[in-house]
Ligand code: NAP
């Protein structure tokens with residue numbers, strides 16, 4: 409394999425390459441970017457190593473400890489106070505819905521109004537707080553998360569049914585967001601200097617104001633942490649409204665952010681019904697920005713509502729909306745099938761297909777179609793489906809009964825549209841759906857076009873690479889995509905023509921890493937710059953230019969001047 413790799417010396421020496429090029433020192437990246445200058449390698453947090461018996465034991469002990477605290481009540485934090493609410497709902501363990509993980513106090517519209525007033529009052533002070541103080545709080549939050557890594561992992565396993573090792577990786581991602589955005593804010597705080605003789609021209613940033621963060625349940629720690637700390641570090645007073653089904657984990661984030669030092673009114677935790685209280689806050693004239701991650705339906709609704717100028721509103725709202733995907737992996741005839749099958753199975757069924765980046769379509773080149781499908785079916789058959797807390801589990805439950813029912817309806821529809829290649833059985837108790845692979849799916853079928861957000865995979869056949877790209881690009885979404893190929897011209901074409909925000913070549917398509925793989929899509933997958941990337945914080949800031957004529961003005965003496 410080494411001698412046939414395109415990058416190998418032997419292979420290249422047979423291609424008439426100039427000697428200097430063949431003998432040049434290896435580099436990983438020829439171009440220098442702004443990012444290299446700031447911090448060449450961002451030191452990402454390391455996941456726990458569950459091959460190490462001690463770390464495995466810590467993880468399982470933490471689940472045991474969390475279990476002793478099941479059913480506790482978690483309250484909103486408004487203006488620095490834990491506040492009682494009229495409405496309290498249960499959050500349950502999807503692997504075992506009889507287990508109530510926690511009870512969540514949901515705020516009313518009046519309490520939302522109160523929180524927005526508190527944010528408004530806190531804003532002038534937070535805006536003036538030096539950036540170094542703000543970034544120190546983010547770094548402290550990261551350290552607190554690292555200390556509580558096993559505990560946070562345990563709550564995720566219990567509240568959203570994500571398998572243990574994937575929860576652990578999510579803690580690393582949340583930590584990375586805190587440290588990365590702290591670095592980034594310090595970079596932006598330097599501003600730009602465009603001075604000429606006799607004139608200073610300074611370019612700098614100010615916060616936008618009051619910021620509402622609305623998060624999904626599927627990355628219950630990393631996504632709300634990332635959206636919230638980016639908004640805070642840029643100087644905005646921020647309200648976090650989590651998804652109802654992941655509110656216990658969100659209250660752990662709130663606990664950590666308060667302990668790290670965000671002052672009252674600056675950060676507030678406002679769990680509440682999305683469709684009523686969430687909607688009220690989106691429409692509120694004092695809210696300046698809305699940072700949303702979730703479904704296309706809700707994202708488009710928020711985008712439209714935020715565009716309407718309300719009485720008393722003196723600004724236009726900015727909306728960042730990261731939405732769904734219908735992500736495809738192309739497998740061409742030159743692909744290494746061992747690699748492709750394993751990558752597709754993990755990308756499709758990791759966290760039961762409930763990642764926005766999950767693979768839900770595979771487009772396979774005709775000459776290898778049958779061989780690929782056969783191996784894909786056997787690999788799928790080998791998956792362990794069960795309780796998320798068992799270390800052997802590869803596919804856990806889906807989030808709730810509504811999701812389970814919706815996915816089952818899509819599977820029924822799929823059976824009318826295409827052929828079942830394999831349908832796995834799943835445990836009866838709990839919100840489980842066994843993975844399903846459909847083959848010979850038409851690119852226009854419903855199951856090939858709509859986001860299902862469950863363990864359902866559509867396999868399609870392409871006669872050539874051009875057709876494969878057409879099928880892959882043939883949806884309303886553009887989030888992630890993948891290619892398995894050993895044909896350099898196909899790899900080049902995919903880089904240029906595959907319409908997705910994140911493209912992965914010869915590897916799985918989930919698990920983007922902060923700073924290394926900034927994440928986010930376009931088309932109906934969202935509006936906004938990539939999370940964990942160099943442009944992200946700019947969305948929370950307003951740039952200003954200050955020009956001053958500094959030719960001798962003869963400044964007035966201090967004394968005697970009206971101040
Ligand atoms: P969702 O149903 O759209 O809910 C997301 C959030 O919006 C929740 O906090 C929800 O609150 C709130 N909400 C609902 N209706 C609202 C309204 N009218 N006004 C204001 N807020 C409202 O999405 P989800 O089921 O949690 O998450 C899954 C979706 O997220 C998938 O489509 C997935 O692709 C997408 N996603 C995208 C990315 C990305 O980076 N592009 C990342 C992760 C997930 P309640 O819980 O109270 O209803």
Ligand code: MG
Nearest residue numbers: 499500567653
């Ligand atoms: Mg739950």
